[in-house]
Amino acid sequence: MPVTIIHEARTERLEILDKDGKADEALLPKLSSEEMTGLYKLMARMRRFDEKALALQRQGRMGTWGSIRGQEACQAGLAVNLLKEDWLAPSFREHGVMISRGIPMRQVYAIWRGDERGHHFPEGVNCLPVSIPVASQLLHAAGLGLGLKLRGENRAVAVGFAGDGASSEGDFHEALNFGGVFKSRTLFFIQNNQWAISVPFHKQTAAKTIAQRAHGYGIPGMQVDGNDVLAVYVAAKKALEHVRSGDGPYLLECLTYRMENHTTADDATRYRLADELAYWKERDPIDRMRAFLVSSKLWDDGKERALLEEVSAEVEAEVKAFEAQPPAPTTDIVDFMYKERPWYLEEQRAVLAKESR
Amino acid sequence: MVAKQTAAAEKTEKLTLAQAVNRGLAQEMERDPSVIVMGEDVGADGGVFRVTEGLLEKFGPNRVMDTPLAESAIVGAAVGLAVAGFRPVCEIQFTGFVYPALNQLFAHVARYRNRSRGKYPLPIVVRMPYGGGIHPPEHHSESYEALFAHTPGLKVVIPSTPADAKGLIASAIRDEDPVIFMEPKRIYRAFREEVSVEPYALPIGEAKIVCEGRDVTIVAYGAMIKVAMEAQEMLERQGVSAEVIDLRTINPLDINAVLRSAEKIGRVVVVHEAPRNVGVGAEIAALVQERAMLSLLAPVERVCGFDAVFPFPRLEEHYLPTKERVMEAVQKTLGF
Numbered sequence: 001m002p003v004t005i006i007h008e009a010r011t012e013r014l015e016i017l018d019k020d021g022k023a024d025e026a027l028l029p030k031l032s033s034e035e036m037t038g039l040y041k042l043m044a045r046m047r048r049f050d051e052k053a054l055a056l057q058r059q060g061r062m063g064t065w066g067s068i069r070g071q072e073a074c075q076a077g078l079a080v081n082l083l084k085e086d087w088l089a090p091s092f093r094e095h096g097v098m099i100s101r102g103i104p105m106r107q108v109y110a111i112w113r114g115d116e117r118g119h120h121f122p123e124g125v126n127c128l129p130v131s132i133p134v135a136s137q138l139l140h141a142a143g144l145g146l147g148l149k150l151r152g153e154n155r156a157v158a159v160g161f162a163g164d165g166a167s168s169e170g171d172f173h174e175a176l177n178f179g180g181v182f183k184s185r186t187l188f189f190i191q192n193n194q195w196a197i198s199v200p201f202h203k204q205t206a207a208k209t210i211a212q213r214a215h216g217y218g219i220p221g222m223q224v225d226g227n228d229v230l231a232v233y234v235a236a237k238k239a240l241e242h243v244r245s246g247d248g249p250y251l252l253e254c255l256t257y258r259m260e261n262h263t264t265a266d267d268a269t270r271y272r273l274a275d276e277l278a279y280w281k282e283r284d285p286i287d288r289m290r291a292f293l294v295s296s297k298l299w300d301d302g303k304e305r306a307l308l309e310e311v312s313a314e315v316e317a318e319v320k321a322f323e324a325q326p327p328a329p330t331t332d333i334v335d336f337m338y339k340e341r342p343w344y345l346e347e348q349r350a351v352l353a354k355e356s357r
Numbered sequence: 358m359v360a361k362q363t364a365a366a367e368k369t370e371k372l373t374l375a376q377a378v379n380r381g382l383a384q385e386m387e388r389d390p391s392v393i394v395m396g397e398d399v400g401a402d403g404g405v406f407r408v409t410e411g412l413l414e415k416f417g418p419n420r421v422m423d424t425p426l427a428e429s430a431i432v433g434a435a436v437g438l439a440v441a442g443f444r445p446v447c448e449i450q451f452t453g454f455v456y457p458a459l460n461q462l463f464a465h466v467a468r469y470r471n472r473s474r475g476k477y478p479l480p481i482v483v484r485m486p487y488g489g490g491i492h493p494p495e496h497h498s499e500s501y502e503a504l505f506a507h508t509p510g511l512k513v514v515i516p517s518t519p520a521d522a523k524g525l526i527a528s529a530i531r532d533e534d535p536v537i538f539m540e541p542k543r544i545y546r547a548f549r550e551e552v553s554v555e556p557y558a559l560p561i562g563e564a565k566i567v568c569e570g571r572d573v574t575i576v577a578y579g580a581m582i583k584v585a586m587e588a589q590e591m592l593e594r595q596g597v598s599a600e601v602i603d604l605r606t607i608n609p610l611d612i613n614a615v616l617r618s619a620e621k622i623g624r625v626v627v628v629h630e631a632p633r634n635v636g637v638g639a640e641i642a643a644l645v646q647e648r649a650m651l652s653l654l655a656p657v658e659r660v661c662g663f664d665a666v667f668p669f670p671r672l673e674e675h676y677l678p679t680k681e682r683v684m685e686a687v688q689k690t691l692g693f
């Protein structure tokens with residue numbers, strides 16, 4: 001019997017801007033000046049929001065915060081491609097995409113300050129609450145994507161988020177497999193920031209990329225330079241078009257870098273070298289896009305100053321609003337467990353009510 | 358004419374517990390197009406215990422879905438489907454295979470209403486055959502009701518008769534919160550009972566007095582009701598009158614039903630096949646002593662599985678509570 005080739009695989013990677021912000025003209029998306037600067041502004045807004053949280057944490061005004069510094073291009077490039085009816089199934093490092101989807105900053109701050117009311121997102125915002133057990137939310141996105149398909153939606157999709165560490169979990173595998181079998185309307189959006197707390201990506205898998213695993217599930221996938229907002233924009237658009245068309249899920253890996261500690265409870269100097277940080281600092285997604293915009297005569301110092309003022313004012317106002325919130329009633333601990341409180345929670349509620357502030 | 362109509366309204370069919378769950382599922386799928394069934398082999402095969410038999414033919418592949426063989430995916434995807442407006446009824450083939458899904462059940466299903474501050478309640482039912490007595494290979498005999506009842510946010514329902522099974526699966530599906538529906542596979546086909554062909558639902562959280570008595574209360578559920586009733590008959594012959602309570606719901610427990618009986622009689626024996634340690638029996642004993650201390654004539658007794666791995670079939674009859682062990686416990690409370 002002859003040996004035949006039954007499967008051959010190729011995995012693409014897309015980059016448009018080089019590290020200095022010089023674009024590959026042939027690959028540049030056809031965006032208006034406003035759209036180009038819009039991507040930049042969105043990233044700047046995310047960064048200011050994130051920096052403020054880190055500052056608040058140092059002052060004891062914020063709980064544990066997982067910074068998105070360095071990952072703004074991933075989240076902005078995706079966010080501008082989303083429709084109002086799309087769903088998000090976020091993990092804990094998706095603040096950027098969340099605030100660009102109509103979730104007030106004050107609510108995201110509230111979640112991480114330890115106030116569960118932050119999770120009651122406004123009506124019409126299709127976003128699941130933050131999921132902390134890594135990769136578990138990918139299954140929610142697979143199920144949601146199937147639900148949207150069964151409902152006969154032909155636009156809305158579900159986006160499931162996870163990191164490189166999460167890609168080692170069984171749920172990652174189960175979600176991509178399930179989504180593939182049912183052709184669910186799901187985009188699996190992986191931000192490979194190359195670290196899972198202290199463990200580098202090469203210790204998660206012997207595979208070179210996460211994107212190439214798509215082949216094993218019979219779905220398309222690709223890698224994109226996650227520090228290049230234009231490349232992410234193009235890749236996310238393509239991936240979403242695939243999912244919207246009804247042809248099943250898509251696996252998009254954004255190769256990026258976590259510039260901060262894992263969270264404010266972590267000290268990355270224990271496990272990673274300053275050289276690596278310096279290398280990635282030169283590839284900062286915001287600096288790169290700014291360089292591109294400046295060289296395209298779309299940006300200047302005046303615009304930069306005005307933008308920073310604008311986003312700082314917004315963030316400060318949101319912090320004010322968030323800190324002005326009175327604490328939740330103590331009875332909130334039991335009041336959302338079931339539609340109707342069973343007898344024992346009724347009894348336990350009375351204990352909490354006595355301790356109400 | 359009138360009499361005929363009444364007779365028609367009370368039309369019944371003789372069903373096993375497995376068939377009764379099947380009828381309940383079909384009834385709810387008929388009633389509410391958002392109800393979907395998903396799991397391993399639930400489609401063409403009708404489930405390994407045939408509980409979903411005929412549903413695929415009746416409701417089609419979009420509502421009766423054979424999933425990949427992945428328990429976490431079954432329950433995790435159900436979360437997304439519930440948010441999308443469906444009422445998923447998941448089948449876990451055996452309770453001993455639920456472990457991969459525990460992350461989804463404990464970390465998400467049980468907590469979603471709370472985490473979203475009420476925005477995303479999850480009307481999910483997770484059905485699973487549980488318990489021993491069918492001589493299977495390893496991992497096919499487990500009883501983990503205490504694990505689920507210990508998890509805030511889940512309800513746990515266990516029927517012991519066909520008529521209850523049909524009405525309780527209906528309520529579980531209509532419930533706005535997640536329900537773990539555990540089916541005593543040992544009595545899936547042990548007996549038949551007349552069950553109304555009309556749709557109906559029985560309330561979750563209500564125990565049932567199977568048999569009234571004067572000398573001792575036996576609290577049980579699931580397959581252990583049969584054992585409790587065998588003991589009750591033997592005791593009757595010995596002149597001991599036992600009251601048997603079928604809990605039917607493990608969370609929330611119908612503690613008032615147990616307390617009423619304990620206050621009336623003063624002796625309580627709890628029977629379950631799950632291990633004793635930190636089990637349902639312990640919770641009942643604690644609640645009874647806490648709330649009916651002065652009515653008690655004897656300590657609450659527990660007749661349970663052993664705190665050991667469920668044995669292979671050659672020894673399983675020694676693991677499971679027997680009527681003899683129940684009678685012994687009853688005698689102990691009488692002799693105290």
Ligand SMILES: Cc1ncc(C[n+]2csc(CCOP(=O)(O)OP(=O)(O)O)c2C)c(N)n1
Pocket residue numbers: 093132133134162163164165166167193195196197258262
């Ligand atoms: C199932 C599970 N195990 C362990 C943890 C603890 N933990 C939180 S974040 C993290 C690393 C995650 O790495 P990655 O998926 O790459 O995401 P990143 O933090 O880099 O965004 C770990 C181990 C968790 N949240 N969930």
Ligand SMILES: [Mg+2]
Pocket residue numbers: 163164165191192193194195196197
């Ligand atoms: Mg990572």
